[in-house]
Structure formats: structure tokens, C-alpha cells
């Protein structure tokens with residue numbers, strides 16, 4: 001079954017720019033997919049729609065079995081917090097906090113108790129290869145390691161889908177390749193992963209590409 005189902009989705013911003021036009025997209029549980037296209041092609045808007053950060057102007061968006069149109073903003077926040085993991089180009093880690101604290105903080109609103117947040121955070125960091133870096137703060141980590149912490153935070157709550165927006169955009173090519181390899185490992189272990197990238201080489205290395213141009217899937 002599908003974790004992401006977009007049908008006839010159009011997004012027009014106030015002011016009149018139509019960033020996404022009549023898009024149909026189905027992603028099954030367990031897939032690893034790249035949305036690829038040049039700057040301005042509508043990728044970020046797609047991420048906002050799929051991440052339920054924004055609602056379509058037309059068409060329907062279903063995420064993990066929920067029709068976004070039927071949910072209140074509060075219900076959408078809960079869906080996001082519980083079922084969607086986000087990773088960004090800028091790692092968005094809290095600077096003074098250790099790796100384990102950064103990951104555990106991502107579970108603050110999960111209803112899980114502190115001890116369990118900690119062991120889940122540790123398990124997630126072990127999964128991304130940072131089992132030896134639990135007490136390190138972001139400034140003590142390399143760019144690639146920081147992005148791994150961000151990925152650990154995104155997967156610690158066992159989301160239905162991991163959304164990665166230009167996850168290698170701030171990394172050199174070696175660290176970037178490591179992050180792509182990690183996303184592939186997570187996929188092989190069963191996580192659904194959607195990567196947004198303008199990099200055709202990265203997209204081409206993944207099992208499925210969704211090419212975009214001028215707001216359309218081509």
C-alpha cells in the first residue's frame with residue numbers, strides 16, 4: 001500500500017505563482033525515491049505538501065493513510081511529529097546539546113518517557129554509525145557526522161517516511177556519498193525514504209527517480 005499518494009495536486013502561492021501543477025505521485029511503503037529537478041522546479045513545494053507543512057490548492061494528498069484535507073492543523077502536527085522524519089541541508093541541530101540529547105529531544109512530543117527516549121536515541125545513533133559519538137556536541141563532529149545525527153533524530157521515532165531535503169547540499173562529495181549510502185542502508189532495513197535533490201548523480205544512484213520541471217512530474 002501507499003505511504004504517499006498525491007492525486008491531481010496543484011499548489012498556487014498567494015501572489016499567483018503555481019509551483020506544482022497537476023501532480024500524481026504514489027510512493028509505496030519501503031521505497032527509496034529521489035525527486036530530482038533544477039532550482040525552481042517545485043521540489044521544495046512538493047516536500048512541504050508531502051510533509052504536511054502546507055496544503056494543496058487543488059487535488060488530494062494522502063500520507064500514511066490520512067487524507068490531509070480531512071485533518072485539522074493540530075491533527076496534522078501530530079501526524080508530522082509521529083509519522084514523518086525530516087532531514088534538511090542545514091542540519092538544524094541544537095549547538096550546545098550532545099548528539100544523544102539532540103536525538104532524544106526529537107522524541108519529546110512522542111509521549112515516550114525520558115529513559116525510553118534516551119535508549120531509542122542511543123539505538124538510532126548506533127544505527128547511523130555514531131555509537132561512539134553519543135556525548136559529542138555538534139561542533140565536535142564533522143559535517144557528515146552532524147548530518148548522521150540529524151538522520152538519527154529523524155528515524156528515532158520510527159516514521160512512516162523519512163523526507164530528506166538536499167541532505168548532501170552542505171557536504172563535500174565524500175561525506176555526501178556516505179550520507180547517501182546511509183539512506184540506502186536505512187531503506188534496505190525497511191525505512192521509506194524520499195530524497196529531494198538537484199543532483200542527477202545522486203538521484204541516478206537511487207532505485208527510483210521522479211523528475212520535475214516547471215512544477216510538473218515529467
Ligand code: ADP
Pocket residue numbers: 013014015017018019037038039040041042043044045046
Ligand atoms: P525548488 O525547490 O525546485 O527550487 P520551489 O518549490 O522552491 O522549487 O519553487 C517553485 C516555484 O515556486 C518558484 O517559482 C518559486 O519562486 C515559487 N515559490 C516557492 N515558494 C514560494 C512561496 N512561499 N511564495 C511564493 N512563491 C514561492
Ligand code: ADP
Pocket residue numbers: 097098100101104114118134135136
Ligand atoms: P538536560 O540537562 O536537559 O537533561 P542534557 O544535554 O544533559 O540535557 O541531556 C539530555 C539527555 O541526554 C539527558 O537525559 C542525558 O541523560 C542524556 N545524555 C546526555 N549526554 C549523554 C551521554 N554522553 N551519554 C548518555 N546519555 C547522555
